[in-house]
Amino acid sequence: MQNDSLYGVCAPEIGWVPAPRYLLRRERILEIIKLLPRGDILEIGCGAGAMLVDLSNAGFNCTALETSVPANQIAKELNKHHQSTSIHLEPSDNWAERFDYIFAFEVLEHNKDDKGILEHWREWLKPNGTMVLSVPAKPELWNARDVWAGHYRRYDRSSITSVLKEAGFMIEHLESYGFPLFNLLESIGAISHGKFFSRQKELPIGDKFSTAKSGIDRSFEVRIFPLQASRLGKSLMKFFFFLQTLFLKYDIGNGYIVTVTKNER
Numbered sequence: 001m002q003n004d005s006l007y008g009v010c011a012p013e014i015g016w017v018p019a020p021r022y023l024l025r026r027e028r029i030l031e032i033i034k035l036l037p038r039g040d041i042l043e044i045g046c047g048a049g050a051m052l053v054d055l056s057n058a059g060f061n062c063t064a065l066e067t068s069v070p071a072n073q074i075a076k077e078l079n080k081h082h083q084s085t086s087i088h089l090e091p092s093d094n095w096a097e098r099f100d101y102i103f104a105f106e107v108l109e110h111n112k113d114d115k116g117i118l119e120h121w122r123e124w125l126k127p128n129g130t131m132v133l134s135v136p137a138k139p140e141l142w143n144a145r146d147v148w149a150g151h152y153r154r155y156d157r158s159s160i161t162s163v164l165k166e167a168g169f170m171i172e173h174l175e176s177y178g179f180p181l182f183n184l185l186e187s188i189g190a191i192s193h194g195k196f197f198s199r200q201k202e203l204p205i206g207d208k209f210s211t212a213k214s215g216i217d218r219s220f221e222v223r224i225f226p227l228q229a230s231r232l233g234k235s236l237m238k239f240f241f242f243l244q245t246l247f248l249k250y251d252i253g254n255g256y257i258v259t260v261t262k263n264e265r
Contacts, residue, residue, distance in 0.1 A: 001078065006234055009053045009078050010225070016048045016074055016218050017225040020237065021185055024178045025105065025134055026051065027241045028248075028257055032132060032173075033058055039100030042124060045107035049075025049087065055103070056082045063099070065091060095124045104133040109151045118167035125262045131169065134257045135160055137176060141254065145186065160256055169260035176253035181240040183254050 001011040007018050008026060018026070029051065038059045046052055046064040048071060056062045062085040066072040072089055079085045102121055111117040125131065136146070136154045146154065153159075161171055227233050247253060 003053065003057075004229070006237065007229070009050045010229075011078060012222050012225055014074065014077060015222060016050070016078070017221050017228075018050060019218060019221045020228070020240075021178065021182050022050075023237060024182050024240065024244055025255065025257070026054070028175065028177050028244070029103075029105070029132065029134075030054060030058075032257070032259060033060075036101065036130065040098065041101045041103060042095070042099040044102060044104040044121065045110070046075050046087065047071050049078045051103070051105065052079050052085055052087070053082065056085050060101070062086075064088065091124075097124070097126050097129075099124055100126055100129055102129070102131040102133075104131070106134055106136070108133060108135050109146075109153055109155070110149075112152050114153075115163050115167050118163065118169070122168050122262055127262065127264055129262045130172075130259065131262070132257070132259050134177075134255055137251070137254055137256050141186070143186070155256060157251055157256070160258060164258065164260050168263045170263050171258065171260055173259040175248040175257050176251050176255070177244055177248060177257055178253040178255050179244055179247045179250075181244070183252075186254050 064087045
């Protein structure tokens with residue numbers, strides 16, 4: 001396991017490396033947290049826990065919720081040197097209004113009742129607390145990879161802002177990230193997963209097993225990681241990091257990152 005200066009934590013020996021789409025999102029999140037006063041964070045659906053390492057290194061007090069047992073175990077392994085980071089399989093009874101921040105990256109779309117789960121998460125935030133979340137964009141691009149990942153939906157700008165407002169949040173910032181690399185990679189992934197599902201009569205929308213697996217399955221990425229970690233690979237990734245910043249205000253990326261604050265009702 002190593003902590004790369006560009007990619008963050010990498011652990012190919014246990015089957016986890018950062019995928020390019022994750023790195024595009026991570027780059028934007030690291031920019032966003034630069035503006036946030038340090039405090040207590042709850043990351044919901046932390047997956048392999050790589051972002052927790054970044055958040056802890058940035059000076060936040062980190063708690064995480066990951067209900068997938070395999071993902072939870074990997075997250076604990078990646079965060080074993082951060083003794084103050086606690087990773088839970090189930091919510092704790094003492095989380096009401098406990099956290100300054102909630103982070104939930106690629107989690108909301110896995111919930112059938114997105115408004116209901118947002119209202120539940122809201123209860124864990126302190127008054128005027130902040131939530132940062134990411135979701136897949138463009139409903140018209142629904143594809144086999146969404147099915148594989150266990151998604152219920154993708155969002156457009158209107159639908160994500162509406163459900164957040166209905167759940168009691170005020171929109172502070174919204175950006176469309178990932179263009180053009182994320183768009184290209186997702187198109188390739190859709191074709192690959194489409195072949196896998198082509199023989200199935202019914203697609204398992206919102207499948208829990210898929211949801212649990214999607215955050216940690218890096219079987220393909222591990223094979224190509226030596227190229228990604230090469231000097232050329234890192235140069236290309238830096239270029240795409242820069243390129244996506246030119247298009248954040250346009251709805252052409254394949255994902256949204258949204259910052260909201262808790263409205264007091």
